[in-house]
Amino acid sequence: DAGVTQSPTHLIKTRGQQVTLRCSPKSGHDTVSWYQQALGQGPQFIFQYYEEEERQRGNFPDRFSGHQFPNYSSELNVNALLLGDSALYLCASSLVGTAAGEQYFGPGTRLTVT
């Protein structure tokens, strides 16, 4: 049973550039959530996708956007990168209708903005 996978593992970008991160959910899951984890902090919710639509959004600017594909995989796009966007980006998947909606996390993508 494949777990949540993310690509790439590491990424280095220059300020002002754009980046796309990818996530494949755990087999059987239909919902993908994205989190940003700054160094030494807990993860912060960015947004969640279900049925190919953004269902919830955290307190992040419009530079952060996403997409969910028919196979439930998802992308996170960040435009006009700032130094402060350097963080670990975590993807989590879950299944609608399960009691606790437990979220299973991928290994993350470490983004460094220089």
Next chain:
Amino acid sequence: AQTVTQSQPEMSVQEAETVTLSCTYDTSESDYYLFWYKQPPSRQMILVIRQEAYKQQNATENRFSVNFQKAAKSFSLKISDSQLGDAAMYFCAYRSARTQGGSEKLVFGKGTKLTVNP
């Protein structure tokens, strides 16, 4: 908005001993879920234990157990017979039981770094 507070940035424990990590939360909701996640240096967040707010019985998973005090909004994690592999960051997380066409977001605390000494 819900908040989660972990007041212990770092904790240490001797191998085979017991340690308790603290977590408090703030919410006006009556139905929710609480979680403890473990994040080792490999970065992957692993679910350790889950508690439903409507259940009075504290959850237990092998060496891991919680002390859930709903009125006090407290949710501590006890690790018994600590092992070297337990060393990691531990995050407490809250999730509303409401659904909006998808699973509700997780709200995390800042984490507690647990060191296990041999």
